[in-house]
Amino acid sequence: MFVLAGFDTHFLDLAWAGVLLWLVLGFSALLAQRSKNVLLRLIFPLGGGVALCMAAIGLAGLTAPPATLVLPIGLPDLPFHLRLDALSAFFLLLLGSASFGVTVYATGYFRSMKSAPLALLGLWYHLFLAGMAMVMLADDAYAFMVAWEVMALSSYFLVTTDHDVPEIRRAGFLYLLIAHVGAVSLLLAFGVMQGGNGDFTFATMRQAEMTPYWASVTFLLALFGFGAKAGLVPLHVWLPEAHPAAPSPVSALMSGIMLKTAIYGLLRVTFDLLDVQLGWWGTLALALGLITALYGVIFAAVQSDMKRLLAWSSIENIGILLAAFGLTLIFYTDGKGALAALTLTAMLYHAINHAFFKSLLFVGAGSVLHATGERRMGKLGGLIRFMPWTAWLTLIGVLAIAGLPPLNGFISEWLLLQAFLLTPGLTQPYLNMVIPVAAAAVALAAALAAYVMVKFFGVIFLGQPRAPALVHAHEASWPERLGMLWLAAGCLLLGLFPVQTIAAIAPVVRLLTGQALVNAGNWLLIAPLAAERAGYAPLLFLAVVLTVLLLSFIWVRRVYHGRVRRADPWDCGYPEQDARMQDSAEGFGQPIRHIFAAFMRVERETPDPFDRHPHYRGDSRDKLWLLLYQPIARLTGWLSDQAARLQHGRIQWYLMYSFATLVFLLIFVSH
């Protein structure tokens, strides 16, 4: 690393070369549209190799001093500015490491596709990766928006890969619409930040001095714009539609990584580009984040489509990230640098955790979808016996996202809860009261996440197969397994080595808050701030569990025996048993639907008891869609109806319009 430090600007050159390579790979995928072998054996693996290089560049860039680069492309007087600092490097690391696993997986997953659509998918896939990397590297508003749009458009085309299905077209359109509403808001935010001097580079924006009023306007615009991309309630409606519609590796990229670009943007604008931060922004973000987290997890619990369930769970995780962001802002503006560093560490840790476990769960769901052709959990079941690799690897993701020790999801939640506990002493007394309640909300969301994940894993992989054809479900192919293995290993290692991970994140935290998290423990033990306050040593934890596990196993076998008799399940002696007696996905979610009935509109069709082919349908609709979006849609429809009155199809009227417009303009100009 010391040798490399002399060449620090070269990391940025390398990153830019990586982006270029992705672009080249994307377009060469189009050329190779005849041969599936070239696509899957050459282009996708090379894309994966670039991803791994990006991760290495990100890791190296964390400790390197910031570097800038001006590219001779772009507008005449506004070339592309690139910059690699610790924050960009961290998100580049996240992008590279998670997308490597997903790409390896994709080389196996896309094997069943025809070569022509696959070539097109290869183009958008690599453009998508390049766009996301450029978002993280951009150092002027123009380059940022171009990259942002490349990312949005390429992901739109990826979502609509199966565009002959009307629902998927509809989902894609909704996604495109909300992405662009958000992009307009971002454009306005950058417009405010450049302050009329016409210089759109981030370097000038950093220097600009803003009144708190305009800074707040910028922050709100940015929160709206990035919130639309991240799936912040109430801008979340596209997420449960678009993520399930996309092919699974794409869902993994969108959920695991693309949502994080919004988090990156939020951090960049708030802590880097704006020179004033106000405490109430933090309170707002905290409140919105907690609402998003709870809303997301409640709806995740009542879903019966496995990918939709995961999409709602992403909304929950974005909520937790935003809550951590809000807390960071609160502490930062209150002058509690050490606490701000703690929450920011928790947030970044959770961001990379989520990239790993959510990608793992999406690709695991993808393998199930491949093997069975079924996304509805009510038609699955018992797959752990036919797809053991997929099941056990997915189990790691499930335990991680449920926030269970010693995996990675626990660490970020633990850090966040520690931050809540250390709040006393803030200067605003009302925050002292609000923040413990916020801690309660985070705890509730985390506990509900465990419910959701037991449902996800239990209904899909455990029990008896709910359809006879499932017995023939085939195991995931080797590239798929390797991809999942990489992601699962990430979950495990991030969980077991928190001290090292926190040390790696420290430059980012120092860059944004001016302080880094102090670890009072040692290499084994994390103890934020002080050793007697809190501590957690995951390796020790795992060692004890494994030792006891082994000892008790040996003891039982040695002292007693290991005899097993196989029999039919007992089930309290009920003679008739079939797979339909297990809980369906709807059944497992029923208590949540019962308790949180106020949030959703439930539509149910239940069969009568004598029906020979009973059909059950339960649908829990998001009330926000009905209360917020439908009125907007109706209003838009009404307005366009009014505007349509101008249209008659008669040439005389159109000439009249032109004439009136001309007269009006002439009057206007002559004044």
Next chain:
Amino acid sequence: MSTGILLQIAQTLIAILLAPLLMGWVNQCRAWLQGRSAPPLTQPYRTLKKLFHKDAVIAHHASPLFRFAPYMIFSCMVLAAGLVPTVANDLPFSPAADVIALVGVFALARVFLALAAMDIGTAFGSLGARREMLVSFLAEPALLMVLFTASFISQSTELPVIVDTLAHREFAIYPSLAFAAVAFWMVSTAENARIPVDNPTTHLELTMIHEAMILEYSARHLALIEWAVALKLYVYSALGIALFVPWGIAPQGDLGALPLAILALLAKLAAGGAALSLLEAVFAKLRLFRAPEFLGTAFLLGVLGMLIHFLLEV
């Protein structure tokens, strides 16, 4: 250090060996209160021995997860027993996990139990798993609130520091802890599958929560789960003692205080077990959908305790 490690191992072994006795004591007290003749105090040990000797009967299509889960659950509970100070304080293993991680250990065991219950694919198994997760998603945040209140008072989430603050520094009355104690009792009945949330002695499948999950288990697997259940009750009792009546736990390095500490622990466990059976005798089991209200109350009491700490004690 080496005496510390020995003490740590001894304390964990005491927990493992004593846990079935506590269960037997609670059962005995309850039998007396119900006017039945009580089983002997050692009945749980005999049951465990009997179960370990039997051949395990497992459903044809059970997955490895089903056979792995009992060992995992048992290990989690042993770990938890090693974390909570019962006899001596500030043992070498305690920095490995604080109270939040302790809640995590319970959650890990619970998730494995719920998954194992769903593995066979019987109606009662998934019913039990669903209900267990329902109870726990309400109980877990409530437990965290209780622990947070204690953590706010002692400025730490490390159990040894909490015990040290409450037991060995100057005596103070904390109104917030009163709320926390009530919430803790409510949570621990739910988490240990006791009345009023669940009934450990029920034979009616439709009212079961915990029992429904382990219906398919037999022999050594069942024994491990039963032992883990006893350990969980023991750990919860120890946690209650550590948070609300910590006096008597020997401070670090004070070997002379150990005999007294063991006596104090036995007395407190006996009193706690008797109180638990008394409360079980006077309450009736709640209907399942009243359980969320019960646990919601516990959650609110926990939050109230925390707010009262901020209002009165800071």
